[in-house]
Amino acid sequence: MWANRYLAFWAALVLTAILLALAASHQLGWGWGLIPLALTAVGLHDLLQKRHAVLRNYPIIGHFRFMFEAIRPELRQYFFEDEMDGRPFSRKKRSIVYQRAKAEVDSRPFGTELDMQQAGHEWIGHSLSPTKIASHDFRVIVGADRAQPYSMSVFNVSAMSFGSLSANAIRALNQGAKKGNFAHDTGEGSVSEYHREFGGDLVWQIASGYFGCRNADGSFNDEKFTAQAQSPQIKMIEVKLSQGAKPGHGGVLPAAKITPEIAATRGIPMGVDCISPAVHSSFSTPIGLLEFIEKLRGLSGGKPVGIKLCVGHPWEFFGIAKAMLKTDIVPDFITVDGSEGGTGAAPLEFVDHVGMPLQEGLVMVHNTLVGIGLRDKVKIGASGKIITAFDVARTLALGADWCNSARGFMFALGCIQSQSCHTDRCPTGVATQNADRARALVVPDKAERVFRFHQSTLHALQELVQAAGLPHTSALRPHHIVRRINDHEIQLMSNVLKYLQPNDLLDGNYRYRVYEKFWPIARAESFHPEF
Template identity: 75%
Template sequence: MFTSRYTVFFSIALLSLLLAALAVTGKISWWWSLIPALLTLRGILDIRQKNHAILRNYPLMGHFRFLFEMIRPEIRQYFFEGDNDGAPFTRKERSLVYQRAKGDVDSRPFGTELNVKQTGYEWVGHSLAPTVLANHDFRVTVGAERAQPYAISVFNVSAMSFGALSANAIRALNKGAQKGGFLHDTGEGSISPHHREFGGDLNWQVASGYFGCRNEDGTFNQDKFAEQAKSPQVKLITVKLSQGAKPGHGGILPAAKITPEISATRGVPMGVDCVSPATHSSFKTPIGLLEFIQKLRTLSGDKPVGFKLCVGHPWEFFGIVKAMLETNILPDFIIVDGSEGGTGAAPLEFVDHVGMPLQEGLLMVHNTLVGAGLRDRIKIGASGKVITAFDVARTIAIGADWCNSARGFMFSLGCIQSQSCHTDRCPTGVATQDPGRMQALVVPDKAERVYRFHQTTLHALQELVQAAGLPHTSALRAHHIVRRISDHEVRLMSQLLKYLEPGDLLNGNYRYQVYEKYWPIARADSFHPAL
C-alpha cells in the first residue's frame, strides 16, 4: 500500500521524529520541529479524509494540484494531467462535470466563452412560448412488447467493465445509479459482485467472449446466461457487435492482470490470457444475430434485448435490417457507439481512423429503420463523447431516444484524465486494480457525485427542452439545432442532414446514394454483399 506516492509524507514524518528527538535531548529548540510536525499531521488527515482521492493517494503533494487549480486551471492541467490538448474531452467539459458532480453553481458571468462566429458553433433554437415541465426525469419505454419492459432514463452510464475500472469505481457508479434510477451498463466484463451490492439497474452486455455465460472453450453457455439474466437487477441485455473505440478488433486481458475476483466474474481461468475475439461464435449472419437475440429473450424471461455496434460497412447494417423484415424478429433497441468513444486498450490507428463517428452512424441507423418502416418499434441509444445536456439534446434531435456516457461519469468519480489507465497507476483509484490506489476512491462520497452529475445534467436538459417550447426530449428534432457553416451563414441541422421518409426503402425511394448503391446488394443471409 505504502509506495513512492507516500515518499514526501514519510520523509517529513521521519524528519519530524528526528527533530523531536533532538529537541527532547535539548540539542535544538522545540520550534524547529513544529512545522514538520504540523505537516505530518496534515498528511495523516489527508490519508484519512474521504472527499479527495488525490489527497488520499498523494498526501501533502496533492495539495499542489488544488493550489494550481485556484490559480488557474490550465496550470493544473499541465502539472498534474499532462498535455492533453488532443484528449477526447476539453478542460471546460471536465470542469463542468466536476462542478455538477460537486453540486457547485455552473452559471457563468459575462456571457459565453465560446466563439459564436466560429464555423461549427451550434445552439438550440428557443421559443417565445417556452414550456414549464413538472420535472427532469425524462424516460422512454424500451421493449413495450416484452413481458418485462423498462422505462429508461435518457442519460445513463455507458459500458465500462470491472477490470477496466476498479471495484470501488463500479460500486460508486452502481450506488449512484440506484439512487438516481438510471441504468448502469456492465461492459463486456460481465456482472461482478460490485455491480450487485447496491442493486442499481443493469444493462448486461454480452460480448464475443461471453464472459459470465461461457463454456471453458469460450462458447456461449445458455444455462449460465439464464441464471444471471433472470436477476431482477438486469433490465436490458445487449449483444455487443463492436465498440466505437476499436470496432472490428478483439481484446486481451493479460494473465498477469487477472485477479481471482475477475476470474470468477468472467468465468476465465487464472494464469491464462483472457481473449475477447473480434467476432461471435454463436452466429455468422444477420439472420443468425436476430435468432440469437430471440434466444436470449426466451432465456431471460422475455426481457428487452438489443445489440450495440459502431457502424462500419453500410451493407452489413442494411443486411441486419433486411433480416428483420424477412424474419419479423426485431431487437428491442440498438445502441450506436461512435468512433469518438474511448478505451484504455485501443490501437492508435483504430482510435483515429476506424469506425463511423456518432453523428453519421446514428443518422444511418435511424434513417434505415425509418425507411424500412421499423423505427416506431425499435428504440435507439447513442454513446460517444456525450457529456453535457446540450450533447444529449443534440444527439436525441438527430435520431436517438436516449444517451449513454462513459467518460462523463468517470469524471464525476474524480477521473482527471491522466491517461494512465493502461498502467494500473491511476492517481484517483478509478481505473486500477491496485488495492492501495483503489482505496482512495471512497464509495459513498463518489456515489453521491455520480448521482448529482446525473441529476444536474438532466435539470440542465429540462431547461433546454423548456426553452425550445417542447413537452419532452422525445419532441426534439434536427430543426431545433442550428449550426454555423461559415462566417456569414447558418443552417438548421435538418437542412444539413439527409433524412428518409417512412417506408422509403420498401418503396424503392432510395433518395440518397448510400441507399441507392448498397441497399440492393445487402443480404439477410450474409454480412457479405451480393456483388
C-alpha cells in the same frame, strides 16, 4: 510505487521525529520541528479524509494539483489556450462534470468563451413561448411489447467493465444509479458482486467472449445465461458487436492482470490470457444475429434484448435491416457507439481512423429503421463523448431515444484523465485493480457525486427543452439544432443532414447515394455484399 506515492509523507514524518528528538536533547530549538510536524499533520489528514481520492493516494504532494487547479482560470489565457483541442477531452466539459457532481455553482459570468463565429458551432433554438415541464425525469419505454419492458432514463452509465474499473468504482456507479433510478451498463466483463451490492438497474452486455455465460472453450452456455439473466436487477440484454474505441478489434486481458474476482465474474481460468475475439461464435450472418437475439429474449424471460455497435460498412447494417424484414425478428433497441468514444485503451490507428463517428452512425441507423418502417419498434441509444445537457439534447434531436455516458461518469467518480488506465496506476482509484490505490475512492462520497451529476445534467436538459418550447425530450428534432457553416451562413441540422421518410427503402426511394449504392447489394444471409 507505494513508497514513491507516500514519500513526502514519510519524509515529513521522519524529519519531524529527528528534529523533535534533537529539540528534546536541547541541541535545537522546538521551533525547528513545527514545519515538518505541520506537514505530517497534513499528510495524516489527507490519508484519513474521504473527499479527495488524489490526496488519499498522494498525501501532501497531491495538494499541488489543487493549487494549480485553483489558479488555472487566471492562467488560462497564457497556458491553456488550446484546451479545447490539445487534450483528449475538453477541460471545460470536465470542469462542468466536477462542478455538478460536487453540487457547486456552474453558472459563468461575462458570457461565453466560445467563438460563436467559428464554423461548426452549434446551438438550440429557443422559443418565445417556453414550456413548463413538471419533472426532469425523462424516460423512454424499451421493449413495450415484451413480457418485461423497461422504463429507461434518457441519460445512463455507458459500458465499462469490472476489471477495467476498480471494484469501488463499480460500487459507486451502481449505488448512484440506484439512487437516481437510471441504468448501469456492465460492459462486456459481466455482472460482478460489486454490480449486485446496491441493486441498481443493470444492462448486461454480452460480447464475443460470453463472459459470465460461457463454456470452457469460450462458446455460449444457455444455462449459465439463463441463471444470470433472470435476476430482477438485470433489466435489458445488450449484444455487443463492436465498440467505438476499437471496432473490429478483439482484446486481450493479460494473465498477470486477472485476479480471482475477475476470473470468477467472467468465468475464466486464472493464469491464462483472457481473449475477447473480434467476432461472435454463436452467429455469422445477419439472420443468425437476430435468431440469437430471439433466443436470448426467451432465455431471459422476455426482457428487452438489443445490439450495440459502432457502424462500419453500411451494407452490413443494411443486411441486418433486411434480416429484420425477412425474419420478422427485431431487436428491442440498438445502441450506436461513435468512433470518437471509448474509455478503454486501443491502438492509435483504431482510435483515430476506424469506425463511423456518432453523428453519422446514429443518423444512418435512424434513417434505415425509418426507411423500412420499423423505427417505432426499435429504440436507439447513443454513446460517444456525451457529457453536457446540450450533448444529450443534440443527440436526441438527431435521432436517439436515450444517451449513455462513460467518460462523464468517470469524471464524476473523480477521474482526472491522467491517461494511466492501462498501467494499473490510476491516481484516483477509478481504473485500477490495485487494492491500495482503489481504497482512495470512497464509495458513499463518489456515489453521491454520480447521482448529483446525473440529476444536475437532467435538470439542465429540462431547462433546455423548456426554453425550446417543447413538452418532452422526445419532441426534439433536427430542426431544433442550428449549426454555423461559415462566417455568414447557418443551417438547421435538418438541412445539413439527410433524412429518409417512412418506408422510403421499401418503396425504392433511396434518395441518397449511400442507400442507392449499398442497399441493393446488402444481404440478410451474409454480412458480405452481393456485388
